[in-house]
Amino acid sequence: MAVDLAFSEKSTADFTAIATGAVDGEQNAYLADVRRGRWPFTLTLELLAEQAEIYRPVSIAIETGGFSSMAFQQATQRLLLPLREIKADRDKVARAQLLADRIACGKVFANRAVPWWRDFETEALAFPASEHDDQVDAVVYALQSAASGCYR
Numbered sequence: 714m715a716v717d718l719a720f721s722e723k724s725t726a727d728f729t730a731i732a733t734g735a736v737d738g739e740q741n742a743y744l745a746d747v748r749r750g751r752w753p754f755t756l757t758l759e760l761l762a763e764q765a766e767i768y769r770p771v772s773i774a775i776e777t778g779g780f781s782s783m784a785f786q787q788a789t790q791r792l793l794l795p796l797r798e799i800k801a802d803r804d805k806v807a808r809a810q811l812l813a814d815r816i817a818c819g820k821v822f823a824n825r826a827v828p829w830w831r832d833f834e835t836e837a838l839a840f841p842a843s844e845h846d847d848q849v850d851a852v853v854y855a856l857q858s859a860a861s862g863c864y865r
Contacts, residue, residue, distance in 0.1 A: 714731065714733045714734075714761075714765065714768065714855055714858075715731075715773065715774040715775070715776075715853075715854035715855035715858055716729065716730070716731050716732075716757075716773065716774070716775045716776075716851060717729065717730045717776065717850040717854070718775065718776075718780075718784055719751065719847065720754070720784070721751065722752070722753060723751070724751070727845060728750060728751055728845055728847040728848070729750060729752055729757050729847065730747065730749040730847040730850065731746075731747070731748045731749075731757075731760060731761060731764055731851060732746070732748075732852040732855040733745045733746040733747075733764060733768045733770065734855040734856045735859050736856060736859040740820060741820050741821075741822060742815055742820055742821045742856045743823070744821065744852060745823075746764065746767075746768070746829065747832075747833050747848050747852060748760065748829065749829075749847055749848055749851075758788060758792060761773065762792055765794050772795045772858055773794055773795055773796050773797065774797055774798075774799045774854045774857075774858040775788065775796060775798060775799065776850070776854060777798045777799070777800060778800065778801070782798075785798055797858075799854060805846060805849075805850060808850075808854075808857070809840055809841070809849055809850075809853055811853065811856075811857065812837075812849070812853050812856060832848070833848045833852070836848050836849055837852075
């Protein structure tokens with residue numbers, strides 16, 4: 714799992730996105746769930762705990778920097794989950810290229826009948842020119858984390 718945190722509930726603010734995925738031994742990626750919303754931090758933690766209860770992730774990646782670093786510290790104190798801090802090693806477009814390459818090779822699978830698919834697909838197809846990129850960021854981090862060996 715991975716979380717792209719945002720810190721405002723305003724209708725013009727970024728979203729918080731929680732993505733869950735896995736990678737198999739053949740490096741096929743499976744996108745299980747993506748949730749996004751403008752939630753207060755306490756609700757974000759509750760939703761994260763709920764998703765972790767459902768999917769039992771080996772790790773939950775949270776990008777840190779600025780306010781996210783403080784949020785990560787609070788989350789580790791409040792939740793007994795396998796949270797791990799990650800730092801951006803390249804820009805969003807370069808990170809998303811990894812996902813685009815996997816999709817182009819037919820290595821990413823998702824159920825397109827789920828309620829969240831249309832919002833994710835719309836954002837992903839418009840990326841990087843989309844108004845928001847929170848779901849793309851969370852999915853990239855989730856699949857990158859899974860591919861690095863942090864999966865069951």
